[in-house]
Amino acid sequence: MALGVVVAVWGAMIISGWYSTSRLAHHSADIAALAAAQAREKGIEPCSVARKAAQANETTLSSCTVDASSVDYVVTVSVTAQLRPMLHIPRAPRTITVTSLAGPQK
Secondary structure, three states: OHHHHHHHHHHHHHHHHHHHHHHHHHHHHHHHHHHHHHHHHOOOOHHHHHHHHHHHOOOEEEEEEEEOOOOOOEEEEEEEEEOOOOOOOOOOOOEEEEEEEEOOOO
8 A cells, every 4th residue: 555655646746846847937938939029129139139049948949930921920839847756658649749930920
């Protein structure tokens, strides 16, 4: 019975840690996309701003594109975060990548 409790607590801690990392990645992607869109409005290179915003939130900028094919534009940002706690189990996920979009208000 004690082993069952330990396994249940361990599992809950892993799920809790992964959930909080997932939320961090989502928030970081949103912040990076908004920062990039704001930079674009000011004439500053948006992807370098997105990279700095991602780093400030302990994530890594995976990709950044600016689609300015119309009058408006859309900044697409993907960030990657290390899942914590790290499991050394084959095929267990180690990172999460999240994408967010931002552009001018209509």
